[in-house]
Amino acid sequence: MFTEDTIAAIATAPGVGGVGIIRVSGAKAFPLVDALFAGKSAVPLTERPNRSIQYGRIVDPKTGRTVDEVLLLLMKGPHSYTAEDVIEIQCHGGPVVVRELLRLVLSSGARLAEPGEFTKRAFLNGRIDLTQAEAVIDIIEANGEAALGVAVGQLDGTLATWIRRLREELLTMVARLEVTIDYPEEDIEEVTTAEVAASLTPIMADMQHLLATAKSGRMVREGITTAIVGRPNAGKSSLMNALLRENRAIVTDIPGTTRDTIEEGMTIEGISLRLIDTAGIRDTEDIVEKLGVERAKEYVSAADIVICVIDGSTALSEEEKDILETLKGRTAVVFINKADIATAITAEDIAPYGPFAAVAAISAANGEGLDVLGHVVKELVYGGEVQGDRGAMLSNIRHINLMETALALLTQAKENLEAGLSVDFIVTDMRSAWETLGDITGDSLRESMVDELFSRFCLGK
Ligand SMILES: Nc1nc2c(ncn2[C@@H]2O[C@H](COP(=O)(O)OP(=O)(O)OP(=O)(O)O)[C@@H](O)[C@H]2O)c(=O)[nH]1
Ligand SMILES: [Mg+2]
Structure with a gap:
């Protein structure tokens, strides 16, 4: 968990609105906001009921002046958006008020969050996978009800579940093959070429099925050029x-x-x-x-x-x-x-x-x-063979590319298998396919990719 620093950002859109929200997340979220908060009761925020709403004022500790009347939403980790301690400060939705509150929170020890950092923490803390994190961007950017439907489906984890199952099946096969390579002298039941081929076929068919949803998925997500x-x-x-x-x-x-x-x-x-x-x-x-x-x-x-x-x-x-x-x-x-x-x-x-x-x-x-x-x-x-809005759907170009690469690797593995090549080659390709699929969900974590991905978020998300 990222316990070192506590981050804060304005979560609502810039400008005037009914409410403005400042989101604070991290180990110091509660004491930090507590130092600025004046409510009726003197009970520290950490001791107040989790997931409660607290009414009070935010007071500048230096001047003793009230900045605004607020509601605090208390959400202790791990049951929060980031899986850390989170407080959302709801104030009146004016640009000056919101900025002033953020300034106070930052001067009491929070750091300004980077774009997407709250969602990134949710991912790094294991609460969501990458496809779900990307679904959050897609929900925010949805250009119509259909795109929203696909994104919400992805947030449910439908896509990740599919991919994890495919990876598990691949890994079982890889493990069995590796045993035969590593311990040839042992009397372990040999995996036959036919067996590997037979197990690859349904996995590849599933991948092809997912790829077949990509065209619709992309059109829904990105819009149709007419x-x-x-x-x-x-x-x-x-x-x-x-x-x-x-x-x-x-x-x-x-x-x-x-x-x-x-x-x-x-x-x-x-x-x-x-x-x-x-x-x-x-x-x-x-x-x-x-x-x-x-x-x-x-x-x-x-x-x-x-x-x-x-x-x-x-x-x-x-x-x-x-x-x-x-x-x-x-x-x-x-x-x-x-x-x-x-x-x-x-x-x-x-x-x-x-x-x-x-x-x-x-x-x-x-x-x-x-x-x-x-x-x-x-x-x-x-229309056509692919029905939208049902089960998993590929709509994100990153997912589509990775899925295509993984399928190409398996196709190669199968060809090598049929050509009677050494099991080593086949295992290498299957392993790469397994890793590539893991990049979709973020299970095979590559830091640069994760940083790039979260930088596409807006501030406060
Ligand atoms: N009666 C009638 N006139 C139409 C209709 N649609 C367009 N017009 C007329 O046809 C003329 C051309 O319309 P535009 O929409 O400018 O045609 P355009 O295809 O964009 O033409 P360009 O930009 O020159 O290529 C105008 O005088 C319109 O009022 C229609 O459904 N019924
Ligand atoms: Mg015209």
């Missing part, structure tokens, strides 16, 4: 505005109005979208517009979903046919726009260029038909 593309004047910016329900992009009847890309965030079905309006695609001599068109094409090629807006009031143009051709193999939605004024184009005209995730007649002007997008997003994230 590019709106089409020829000039099709109504792309109007669609962007309709989806955002605000006049974000400039709309005019002059083709080539949007020249640069415009990005905005929105959530649909609890999933966050990064919506990108682009310049209408056409051949142009205008240098600025030309750059915009190039940029539009780049965004389209990088997007998770492409929304192609077709001007439904006139026949399909050559430009539009070209754009549709480029969408082969992509998750694309074709919106035949301006349904409120005309229907020169129908879904049948579009079908030959498909298949598309959806083709729908819409009106960006009155919002008709736009709900199709929600279905497509849901299908993209939760």
Whole structure:
């Protein structure tokens, strides 16, 4: 346990609010706050009931002046966020009050906490594993209900439980193999090649299953990049505005109005979208517009979903046919726009260029038909073989990379096994895979990695 120093930080967001919280954690948390606290009773805080709330004032010991009226939350270790003694001081939520209280706590012997240090202590004190610590960041940064759901699942330890089980199975196998290497003369039951291969297969299948959740997991966590593309004047910016329900992009009847890309965030079905309006695609001599068109094409090629807006009031143009051709193999939605004024184009005209995730007649002007997008997003994230929100899910790029590395090591082990290579090689790879999996949960602790990870937290967490 980190008993040497007691840390403190403001836990609430900067600015004005109902309450402000200063969090203090460490062996000296209780005596340190006690020296500043004046309540009705003279009983020291250490002797007051654990997990109680104490009402009183914080007084500057130097001037004898009351700084604020507060509530103290007393949480003795190990049953606290950090697994150390913790006191949370709740004061009125003004920036000056909060800063003044923190100053007092620091001058009585606490050290200012580094970003993420409270959670880091929870990890180092063994209360949570790394995936749970990362889930805390993900909960704070969740961009929609779906991302929150995944993060909360991870905080439950579902992912860690899976990984620990996989590691245990690997270790059992490694141990049995090592015995045969180390004591060949002993009469220990030999592990057969077939046995090792048979035990690796389900482990690898589980890992593949987890990796299959990664695409959905990442989309949920990071949001879905959705590019709106089409020829000039099709109504792309109007669609962007309709989806955002605000006049974000400039709309005019002059083709080539949007020249640069415009990005905005929105959530649909609890999933966050990064919506990108682009310049209408056409051949142009205008240098600025030309750059915009190039940029539009780049965004389209990088997007998770492409929304192609077709001007439904006139026949399909050559430009539009070209754009549709480029969408082969992509998750694309074709919106035949301006349904409120005309229907020169129908879904049948579009079908030959498909298949598309959806083709729908819409009106960006009155919002008709736009709900199709929600279905497509849901299908993209939760459809297919992988069901979201069930059991463990990989959403963090660090976890995904480590899982891929571990799986590659096991694949190699299995190949070597089948090629009849020495058991030594096989054990080495299995051991590395075991360690790599341990990096996900933090069980095989590497200090630099841990420091890097916690530095991503905000102060007071
Ligand atoms: N009637 C009708 N007009 C629309 C609709 N959507 C867009 N328009 C009109 O079409 C014209 C072009 O709309 P924009 O949204 O600027 O088109 P854009 O695709 O962004 O065009 P560029 O930025 O030039 O590429 C404007 O005059 C809009 O009012 C619609 O659903 N119905
Ligand atoms: Mg536009």
